[in-house]
Structure formats: C-alpha cells, structure tokens
Amino acid sequence: MAGQTLYYSQKVEAGYTLVQSVKVDSEGYITVKQDHCSTYVVTTTDVSKDNSADVPAGTPDTGDSNHVIMYVIIFMVSVALLAVTVGSKIRKRV
Secondary structure (H helix, E strand, O other), rough: OOOOOEEEEEEOOOOEEEEEEEEOOOOOOOOOOOOOOOOOOEOOOOOOOOOOOOOOOOOOOOOOOHHHHHHHHHHHHHHHHHHHHHHHHHHHHO
C-alpha cells in the first residue's frame, strides 16, 4: 500500500467527518494526528463525502490489532518458567 492515500475519519452522529488524508510510507505505516480519543476509521475511500454511507465492509476499526492470545501465552510461559526456577532452587537446598 506504499504511496496510497488513506482517509482518517471520525465517526459522528450524522456519519463521518474527515480528520485528515495521509499517504502510506514506504514501510507501510501512516502517521495521523488526533486531539482526543474517539471512534475513528481508516479507509481507502473518503466516507465523509457521503454521510449516509457506512464504512465499507471488511474495514477494521482502529485498535483492532490487539493480540490478546499472544499476551496470555507469554504470561503462562513466564509463570511456568518461574515455577521451574523456584522448584530447582528448593531442591538444591534439600
């Protein structure tokens, strides 16, 4: 998507308001500015022009990239390693 223009819009009662349009950099990232947290979408089309239109299907909301399962697995592995370490130290004392 490098070089493509994306549209960063805020959800409002009447539809969407364009906050800014941005170009995707060579590494596939965009940088946007916001002055408060709210519901925003990033799309390939300017949805603010037609306030009766909804966000196109398949467009993820911002913040949908959380990897909760990975964090749970990392936590469980950390707890298991801690248990093994403590157990080996207790066995060495005996």
